[in-house]
Amino acid sequence: MTMTDQPAGPPAGTPEREDLPAAAGARPAEDCPGTCPTCGTADPTGEHGPPETARERVNRRWHEILQETRVAQTGVQILFGFLLSVAFTPLFRDLATFDRVVYVLTVVLGAGATASLIAPVSIHRFLSGQRLKAEVVEAAGRLMMTGMVLLALTIGCTLLLILHVVLPSLLAELIAGGVMLWFALCWYVLPLRLRRRARRDA
Template sequence: MTMTERTAEPAEKDTADCLRQNDHGSQAGGHDGADVRSAEGAEGAEEPESARERANRRWHEILQETRVAQTGVQILFGFLLSVAFTPLFRDLGTFDRTVYVITVVLGAAATGSLIAPVSLHRFLSGQRMKDEVVETAGRLMMCGMVLLALTIGCTLLLILRIVIPGPLAEALAGGVMLWFAICWYALPLHLRRRSQGARKGA
């Protein structure tokens, strides 16, 4: 082996070592850049929403909830209105007729409360009152849900008194109303209080 070949071998090794180091450095730099971008993305995801964004989000949530409740109350109210024109309605006693009248009035009031947010938004649109609209619409929704629950309970009582005469009809209607109260009001309030207690403990 000549002197020139011996000198060339270390030079080639040094060049290969440098290339490997550069490759490792580029890979490390790529990972670092990805970590930085990930950290920036995580920080961006945790940024609190502005007051306007919060109002818009709450308004869209109320609209979705209103659509669900409106469908139920409109179907129920339409059924109640048709009952008065059936032959069986003439055979109802005084108590059952009173329950029917109360049920129709509750159904009409529930319909008004659940549709009110749409009218409220239409009249106040462009007046820079989004927070007030959202707050009032939320209260109308809660009122409408109470009226809807009472309407369903009275409708159930009216039907059960015809199918099952006697105290059993009242007991079944009362049991269903109790279940509504647990699902619609007691459970959400319990979860809210538990969440508030956990935040205070933390």
């Protein structure tokens, strides 16, 4: 075979392209946005990939819950540690009755948030190997939501306790109420609105 008879290959330094048919269930990148060729549904965002199996969905949800739990646990543990140390400071004896009530309520809420956010780890450890991962994921998701509500209330009460010591009573309550409103908007109203919009678009 002469030099002119050899098949032309890609230029040096150019990555080779495989123009072979895609494997079954695969979704070419150029097909999105548009219609997902796997299931035929509309895919305007290009995020609709091959359908998950039940096992893959459970595993993905569990890993997501673990990541979320790590973030929430760090915050609640630092806050709860701070609350426990307040009772042993000299200024605690000078707190008024209202401030003491707020402090007790804050500690109880912080303990409840800590229990809810750590509970998924305990549940997983007790039920590991029992083929109940779907039930564990469902229970962990509900506990995470409960823990986030308790954590938001704990932060609000902590803020009220601190502001009530350094500011006039009414101003402290207004600021704490405004912060709690912002928490509600960021943590609950916005996610629910985005989910409702996604369902409407679908």
